[in-house]
Amino acid sequence: MPATDGRYTLGVNIGFHDASAAVLRDGALVTLVEQEKVGRRKHALGQTPADAVTACLRSAGISADSLAGVAIGWDISRTKLAEHRRFGPAGLRRLLFPDAPPAEMPPVSWIPHHLAHAASAYYSCGEDDVAIVVIDGAGESQCTSIAHGRDGRIEILRELPIHQSLGFFYASASKWAGLGEWGAGKLMGLSAYGRPSHDVPLRPTPDGYALLVPGVDHTPDPNVFALSFTPEYENAVRSAFSCHYPYAERTGEEAMSYADFAASVQLAVEESVLSLAAEARRLTGARTLVLAGGVGMNCTMIGRLSRSALYDRVYVPPVPTDVGVSLGAALVEAAGQDSFHPVRMDHAYWSTELDDVAAAVSKAGLVSRSLPGTDLAATVAEALAAGRVVAWARGRGEVGQRALGTRSLLADPRDRRIWERLNIVKGREMWRPIAPSVLAEHVGDLFVDTVGDGADFMLEVGTVRPDVRVRMPATTHVDGSARPQRVSRTTNPVYWELIDQFRRRTGLPAVANTSLNLAGEPIVHSSQDAVSTFVRAPGIDLLVLDDLVVTRSETDLERTVELSSAAH
Numbered sequence: 001m002p003a004t005d006g007r008y009t010l011g012v013n014i015g016f017h018d019a020s021a022a023v024l025r026d027g028a029l030v031t032l033v034e035q036e037k038v039g040r041r042k043h044a045l046g047q048t049p050a051d052a053v054t055a056c057l058r059s060a061g062i063s064a065d066s067l068a069g070v071a072i073g074w075d076i077s078r079t080k081l082a083e084h085r086r087f088g089p090a091g092l093r094r095l096l097f098p099d100a101p102p103a104e105m106p107p108v109s110w111i112p113h114h115l116a117h118a119a120s121a122y123y124s125c126g127e128d129d130v131a132i133v134v135i136d137g138a139g140e141s142q143c144t145s146i147a148h149g150r151d152g153r154i155e156i157l158r159e160l161p162i163h164q165s166l167g168f169f170y171a172s173a174s175k176w177a178g179l180g181e182w183g184a185g186k187l188m189g190l191s192a193y194g195r196p197s198h199d200v201p202l203r204p205t206p207d208g209y210a211l212l213v214p215g216v217d218h219t220p221d222p223n224v225f226a227l228s229f230t231p232e233y234e235n236a237v238r239s240a241f242s243c244h245y246p247y248a249e250r251t252g253e254e255a256m257s258y259a260d261f262a263a264s265v266q267l268a269v270e271e272s273v274l275s276l277a278a279e280a281r282r283l284t285g286a287r288t289l290v291l292a293g294g295v296g297m298n299c300t301m302i303g304r305l306s307r308s309a310l311y312d313r314v315y316v317p318p319v320p321t322d323v324g325v326s327l328g329a330a331l332v333e334a335a336g337q338d339s340f341h342p343v344r345m346d347h348a349y350w351s352t353e354l355d356d357v358a359a360a361v362s363k364a365g366l367v368s369r370s371l372p373g374t375d376l377a378a379t380v381a382e383a384l385a386a387g388r389v390v391a392w393a394r395g396r397g398e399v400g401q402r403a404l405g406t407r408s409l410l411a412d413p414r415d416r417r418i419w420e421r422l423n424i425v426k427g428r429e430m431w432r433p434i435a436p437s438v439l440a441e442h443v444g445d446l447f448v449d450t451v452g453d454g455a456d457f458m459l460e461v462g463t464v465r466p467d468v469r470v471r472m473p474a475t476t477h478v479d480g481s482a483r484p485q486r487v488s489r490t491t492n493p494v495y496w497e498l499i500d501q502f503r504r505r506t507g508l509p510a511v512a513n514t515s516l517n518l519a520g521e522p523i524v525h526s527s528q529d530a531v532s533t534f535v536r537a538p539g540i541d542l543l544v545l546d547d548l549v550v551t552r553s554e555t556d557l558e559r560t561v562e563l564s565s566a567a568h
């Protein structure tokens, strides 16, 4: 290993979906890249994290030879996979570094999946003594874990077996409602339209929860991954859904018929997780709760937890899904070193910079003008206030499934029709909600309750003040809720400035923000992706790429910039 200015660890998720890579220097996160965004395939199904590894190393300015260790967010040592050549040192060297392999494969650590999830939340929360709850589909042989993070170490206190999987339960319910394999977020959105009137086979218990599905039992086989249990589980749990209206799995267009079902499933999950969180409080005595695992994406549930008074603080990292186990595995590996200095995650901008913006614009035959930050913010604020839809791609991309103002599609939240327009631009269902990005200083002006730290990563739902609902109808959900992003002046100054400029023009300290991508595509990653999205979506009026304002014609460019100058 050549001499470098620190000890570098590479973490990867080479699991079944959501492959990713993260590079740490002395335990501090340097870069995290999701394979789905660089590989342009949702959830990176069937993909290795090789492209993400390449992007991470390039961004960190190191080669694979600089790595002191590689950590993987699954422990296959107890399965037959461990014997596979692909997972030996030579196989992994080829799998992870196909283009520029290191002279020698660095030492490899296989980190238990839930420990990696737990570490991603614990070591990034900025506190030492916390309760940790991990809830996902399945780890190697568990689906839910309670742990105590203290003195820099993680102690797993309780694990629930796979047949109690809340992740599988929610995914099965989403499929039943016709929302697809990855429809959990849609089911949560749909639940706001319904009343929880159905009986579902999930109950909170004094020490957590119980899934009571006849025929569902599972004894983990140490030779195979728990995920192989999914089809058996789904068959059993879905038959339990068929005793409620509309009695059959959805195959058509009538999503709203499943709203009461969605609300019932959502409520049962919320009650169960609240009970589990209370148990974690009893077991650890900690005043802060950190959560990870895919179920941590359920921002309605996070909002309830945050308001429940069970804990002083509820923290979820921006990558609670399997994307985050690259980070978590690397943190576990690095935590054993004297040089370990993890960073508190107070922002999500850990992906890579945009590349060759000017070249991407001219290659597509578009025109642009470079504007300094304040003028850029003023120009875009003016465009938004005039009803234009703006693609906003600047600097290092955010990690996770929420666009947080570096790869976002923005609009005016005061106009209800904007909600419909944004869904048309993106080619998605008309009932899907759009969220607001709110100046951190003004969150209390717009929301009834205190909104917790989950709002830093748009992972927590809050209740919009009744008088504000009519002022931002495009970003208030049917039940009066919204999923705000709390925008900090420190961590994204130009985005903050843009919203502040919008506030000065309109009186509203918020813009409508949805992810910059079209239906079925991952959030844009590169300049090329952003330009391609703009070119293919005529409903997007303006593109911002770093400091460039980009339009389709000179006339439009002149008009856009002049409009802003006139308003100054």
Ligand SMILES: [Fe+2]
Residues within 6 Å of the ligand: 113, 117, 136, 137, 138, 139, 293, 294, 321, 322
């Ligand atoms: Fe997971």
